[in-house]
Amino acid sequence: MTLLPVDEALKAILARVPAVTPETTPLTDALGRVLTSALIATHDQPPFNASAMDGYAMRAADVVEGHALRVIGMSQAGTAFDGTVSAGEAVRIFTGAPLPSGADTVIMQEEAQRDSDFVRFTAPARLGHSIRPKGNDFATGQALLEPGTLLTPMHIAVAAAANHAELTVARRPRIGLVATGNELVVPGTPLGPDQIVGSNSFALAALLKPYAETITDHGIIGDDIDLLRTRLAEAFASEPDVLITTGGASVGEHDLVQDVLKDLGVSLDFWRINMRPGKPLMFGMRGKTLVFGLPGNPVSALVTAIVFIKPALRAWLGYAEPPHWHLPLAAPTPPNTARRHFMRAQLVHSTSGPTLLPIAQTDSGHTSSLSKADMLITQPEHDSGQGAGAIVEALSIDAF
Numbered sequence: 001m002t003l004l005p006v007d008e009a010l011k012a013i014l015a016r017v018p019a020v021t022p023e024t025t026p027l028t029d030a031l032g033r034v035l036t037s038a039l040i041a042t043h044d045q046p047p048f049n050a051s052a053m054d055g056y057a058m059r060a061a062d063v064v065e066g067h068a069l070r071v072i073g074m075s076q077a078g079t080a081f082d083g084t085v086s087a088g089e090a091v092r093i094f095t096g097a098p099l100p101s102g103a104d105t106v107i108m109q110e111e112a113q114r115d116s117d118f119v120r121f122t123a124p125a126r127l128g129h130s131i132r133p134k135g136n137d138f139a140t141g142q143a144l145l146e147p148g149t150l151l152t153p154m155h156i157a158v159a160a161a162a163n164h165a166e167l168t169v170a171r172r173p174r175i176g177l178v179a180t181g182n183e184l185v186v187p188g189t190p191l192g193p194d195q196i197v198g199s200n201s202f203a204l205a206a207l208l209k210p211y212a213e214t215i216t217d218h219g220i221i222g223d224d225i226d227l228l229r230t231r232l233a234e235a236f237a238s239e240p241d242v243l244i245t246t247g248g249a250s251v252g253e254h255d256l257v258q259d260v261l262k263d264l265g266v267s268l269d270f271w272r273i274n275m276r277p278g279k280p281l282m283f284g285m286r287g288k289t290l291v292f293g294l295p296g297n298p299v300s301a302l303v304t305a306i307v308f309i310k311p312a313l314r315a316w317l318g319y320a321e322p323p324h325w326h327l328p329l330a331a332p333t334p335p336n337t338a339r340r341h342f343m344r345a346q347l348v349h350s351t352s353g354p355t356l357l358p359i360a361q362t363d364s365g366h367t368s369s370l371s372k373a374d375m376l377i378t379q380p381e382h383d384s385g386q387g388a389g390a391i392v393e394a395l396s397i398d399a400f
């Protein structure tokens with residue numbers, strides 16, 4: 001049996017991902033979206049020379065020890081002083097207020113003594129001090145954010161400051177999920193004999209939520225060919241951008257998913273990858289729908305989703321692949337087989353920096369060890385095992 005190398009499978013999937021489709025979103029809904037065009041400043045920020053302190057504005061040359069300046073007015077944020085500061089004069093000013101014409105310096109009020117209409121200063125003036133020059137933050141025409149930026153609160157801050165009420169972001173895919181297996185019941189069900197709680201769709205919905213416009217859970221379908229055909233046809237009828245099945249991907253008599261997908265017009269690009277866990281992964285297309293048939297084992301389903309579906313969704317959104325991590329091992333790894341191993345590992349913070357603690361459990365049905373994992377060590381095919389301290393490559397499970 002030939003197994004497709006992981007890198008070839010990923011390449012084949014990425015080749016099927018459509019071009020990014022831009023759409024506009026209000027700023028209030030932009031968090032977590034991916035920008036599709038550069039965000040350009042349409043004004044200078046600040047739009048005028050502004051005070052950085054509550055204090056007084058004057059000409060620095062007029063500040064002489066023992067001499068008072070006459071206070072001729074006030075400049076507040078939102079209401080500038082409309083006159084000009086001349087020799088021997090000062091203007092009361094507040095943080096963010098426009099610097100009056102004629103003034104070149106601000107001295108904060110803690111260094112000023114006010115006496116009726118006059119003010120004297122207890123510190124020397126430093127020319128240009130406590131002034132935020134016009135355009136100091138950003139200037140008209142400046143590119144503030146690049147296409148492909150995953151919008152965080154900090155990006156929203158600069159976009160709002162730059163007066164953008166709407167942003168152009170990538171349309172997100174509509175994702176459908178289907179679990180297959182006679183044994184499966186939904187969480188919360190009292191377990192009957194031979195039953196297993198179906199966890200995959202819940203885990204996948206949580207994993208893929210940041211990328212999706214909608215995630216529709218089409219529920220559990222038993223291992224019956226007619227039922228599978230009818231229910232999968234219904235799932236396709238809603239025209240998802242991505243349809244993900246779990247279970248029934250292997251070679252047993254009850255592993256019917258591949259046959260039914262083909263019956264329903266899915267053209268299969270590949271089945272079975274040289275990896276563990278996750279070997280029976282299948283991938284194909286039906287019209288514009290990307291179809292992933294994940295193995296039923298919960299760790300296999302999650303690992304294949306992390307290794308293949310997340311990169312596909314990043315590409316869908318125009319978000320560049322995050323670099324893989326290279327970190328020292330906190331404990332040795334055992335020798336690998338001929339299949340690339342995505343090994344569960346914990347990120348451990350030590351005084352000398354972060355390290356990776358491999359989790360010994362390799363059972364692909366073992367969810368409690370998966371729940372302890374922060375990273376997946378990418379152990380190469382035929383790797384002879386590495387000692388503590390060796391630098392290994394890993395994927396962050398949490399990375400967008």
Ligand SMILES: Nc1nc2c(c(=O)[nH]1)N[C@H]1C(S)=C(S)[C@@H](COP(=O)(O)OP(=O)(O)OC[C@H]3O[C@@H](n4cnc5c(N)ncnc54)[C@H](O)[C@@H]3O)O[C@H]1N2
Pocket residue numbers: 179180181183184196197198199200201246247248249250251252255277278279280294295296297298300364365
């Ligand atoms: N003779 C062979 N047997 C198996 C092979 C093989 O190559 N030859 N491959 C093994 C590998 S590797 C995997 S992975 C599994 C994958 O099998 P399926 O995709 O057909 O999955 P199922 O048989 O339906 O289920 C496997 C296991 O996972 C549980 N399961 C299924 N769906 C869910 C769900 N939604 N939530 C939680 N758990 C689920 C199911 O009850 C089974 O215990 O095949 C090996 N066998």
Ligand code: MOO
Pocket residue numbers: 275276277278279280295297300364365
């Ligand atoms: O490769 Mo399977 O995914 O071991 O469990």
